[in-house]
Amino acid sequence: MWPTSGKLRDDVRIKKRQSEYTPEQVSRWLEEIEFPEVYSAQDIAAGLFPTTFDNMKMINRLHIVKYPYENTEMHYTADHDMTITFDALYRRIVGNGKGSYCFGMNLFFREALIGLGYRVYSGAARINEAERPGIDPEKYTSFVHMVLFVQPGEDTKTYIMDVGCGGSGPSQPILLSANPANVTMGVSPTEHHRLVLTNAHSGNSSIQDPHYAPDWALLVQHSGKPEAIVYAFTEAEFFAEDYDAANFVVSKRPSAGSLFWENVVVSRHFWLTREEAEELGGGKEDMDSPATRYIGRIGLKGDTVRRHVGTGSEVLAQFETEKERGKALRTICNLFIGEEDLHHIQGRTAALTFD
Template sequence: MSRGKLPSGVYIKHVPSVYSPEQVSRYLARISYPNPPSDPKEFHPTLENLEVLMQCHITTFAFENSVQHYSEHHTMPISPSYLYERMVKRAEGGHYCFGNNGLFAEMLKGLGYRTYTGAGRINVGPSLPAPPSFLAFVHKVIFVQPSQDDNTTYFLDASSGGSCMTRPILLEDGEWVEGATPSEWHGLVKSARGESSLATSLKDEEAAKIEWRLLVKHVKSPDGNEIDTKLLYSFITDEFHTADYEFANYGVYTSTNDIFWRSIVGSRCFWLSPQEEKEMVDQLQNWRKLNSATNSVTLVKELPSQYLGRYSMEGRVVKRHTGPRTTIVCEMKSELDRRDALQKFFGVVVREEDLHWVKGRPPAFNQ
């Protein structure tokens, strides 16, 4: 049976990247891709290499919005030239989904992948079984057909935010993949919106399942007996374009009700240490008994680790997450403290002369 197909079995065609081969090569060096080819045209656009690219990307670029508050313009530019200059050439930080996934999608094109981008609706509601509360289409996502001769499609999100995906997932109802560690899994389910007007027939009016939902499951206790499941967002397979993202991006950084207006956020993956990886391996068997994932984890000996942790900036603290364990690693009491934390944990450069631009805005420390 055919699995992982877009509606009507359509193919994604090859589209040239906005970035030059030289820029793509510099990107591979920036993310520390293991043994990169001297010429991007020699890159092998396989599923395994896609997973490695994704993990190198999310350990390099943080999900963050520092420019929104520490700049005179208080915007979040998303043009390809800006993203390349800030993230790759100057290595000054990351972005949120429009930037991180925007850069990644174009670099994938430059490496020979057939890909396009779509959009999703973030769920701001609590964990399941509580009903979702969706925002508008303000989250950028990516679709890839890594095989050179068929239309098998994978979904991915390399934005690095929150409980981010760490590897592609087959676009198939009920598919699951392992997340940062064996204590986390991401899954896809096809569903229908409760308020939808669409049905499979007029006779029984069964709601048409045309919407996808990305779920994440977390082991919340070291013994693996407590599991939390959250619906992260919904998405459709329509292709979205520059005008769509520019409009959505403007709405995100100007909305006074948005978390990005109220906060300076940060989230970044990191490779686990050998000791932390050993602890994960020791608990692997117990956790995987609870896991419905159908794929195996790609092991690449050139990578620092097979598992990831995450740093997160939450209010005035920075937390370090490894599997079900969370520790506070930094407490901030001033803008200088936050500047140093952004640099140390998230690779974000904020110049001292730009710190004053946050004054009077919601995230600012008391002056």
């Protein structure tokens, strides 16, 4: 029974539809992320890709390791756009090996999944911007994040997917269930996620019932730290005009305290070595498949790059100039920004000094 059934309210079924990407484009993407089996454009067009949960999980992890979560397009291009049109996203992600933030990454991923035959729709979430998540009261944004609702196979069992969160976002599908036992591992055993029902605006809500909980919330817990809400979302379907408006707010409207307006941000996942996995308690069998192999994160924010493994973190580089940051983007984050493009950030809040 909802909300512990793993299904949408009223057991809603998501319909199949045609993807914005061709079978040829989807086949190339599968090859780029190194999906372990080969599916040609003809296979995909014929509906031969198995739309199972296991394949969904595999694709999720392969995709986030291949492509970075990042906002460099916002700062190092002449028009400072975070492009979210489907053709531009395909060129940027598959063609150039770059990434985007939530709207770009999840819009691309939604259409790729639909192209494989999965039934998917997209929604929106409010990010918890509390300074100390899990300790301070939640501080929610407007709907400036995107989430996906996916039904594998022919069942109505529904999973949340999100390849555009960075930081402590999920690294595999999460069953849409508030059952306390519905806990999934994050990038490694030191990180876990679960879903609960909540009221993101209980303090200002006009609903008299104090137990009214219209929202879902994604929680994360890192070993030794308090559990914290990452974001809150509803089951409502959102559409192109909603994302266009939210994308404009995030990328074009100057905003004091905005993560993306004030910083160059990159989050890149990487596979841990066997030795690193063993230090986190993993066995050799965990490293045999991308579906179970442990993951670490490299994060660039502002003037610092850090490498995160489990609950440990080390500073890889700090820099004072745009030339130094450009080098770190290329050599550490594997994200090429030409030196001729660095000057586009001049005059922006996120800019460092120039030589």
